[in-house]
Amino acid sequence: MRALKRIDGTRIVARPAALDAATWPAGALVLRFAPDEVLVDRPLPAALIDDPHAIVTPDAGFAGIWLPADKARALLEAHCAWPLPAERPAFAQGAVAGLAVKLWLEAERILFVVPGPFIEEFEERLL
Numbered sequence: 834m835r836a837l838k839r840i841d842g843t844r845i846v847a848r849p850a851a852l853d854a855a856t857w858p859a860g861a862l863v864l865r866f867a868p869d870e871v872l873v874d875r876p877l878p879a880a881l882i883d884d885p886h887a888i889v890t891p892d893a894g895f896a897g898i899w900l901p902a903d904k905a906r907a908l909l910e911a912h913c914a915w916p917l918p919a920e921r922p923a924f925a926q927g928a929v930a931g932l933a934v935k936l937w938l939e940a941e942r943i944l945f946v947v948p949g950p951f952i953e954e955f956e957e958r959l960l
Contacts, residue, residue, distance in 0.1 A: 836960050837896035837945075837952050843877040846870045847887035855882055864924055864935060864946065872946075895935075897946040898960075905943035908959055909936075930958040 845852065849868040857863050862874040872892060879889040900908070909917060912930035917923075918938065926935040932951050937944040947955045 835896075835952060836956055837898045837947065839893050839949070840872070840874055840895045840897055840946065842875060842892050842895070843873045843889060844870070844892035845873065845877070845882055845887060845889050847882045847884040847889075851882050851884035851887060857881075862937060862944070864937060866926070866935070894949045895946050896949055896952045897944050899942050899944050902939070902941050902943055905945070909943075912959060930955075932958065 846869055852865070852869065852871055857873065858875065858877070861877075864872045864874075866872060872895065876891060877889065879887065882889060909929065913927070915927050917936070918925055921938050921940045923938045924936065925938065926933070928934070929936075929945075932947060932955055934955070935946040937946070945955070945959075
């Protein structure tokens with residue numbers, strides 16, 4: 834059984850101003866991959882984004898696992914060569930144990946997100 838769970842989300846590519854102005858559903862986790870791109874952890878309607886050229890598409894190409902902050906910090910200290918943001922909540926992305934990893938950091942827990950093809954590698958290297 835896999836520790837990481839697929840994220841049944843929505844990927845949105847749009848003007849940065851349209852993403853900045855979006856009103857996200859309560860409780861939604863919005864990961865800003867780039868100024869013009871987000872991944873939201875749930876299905877969303879295209880009408881949410883005020884950009885006629887926006888690309889709003891279902892995306893189940895990522896998987897994630899929440900770890901308690903102390904366990905996550907220990908893993909990151911051993912496998913992450915770049916400094917993590919000091920403030921929480923925060924989003925960061927970079928190489929962890931040689932894999933492309935996205936992190937959502939909260940005070941009490943950290944979400945590790947990896948592209949689907951790297952689920953097994955991530956679990957072998959870090960879990």
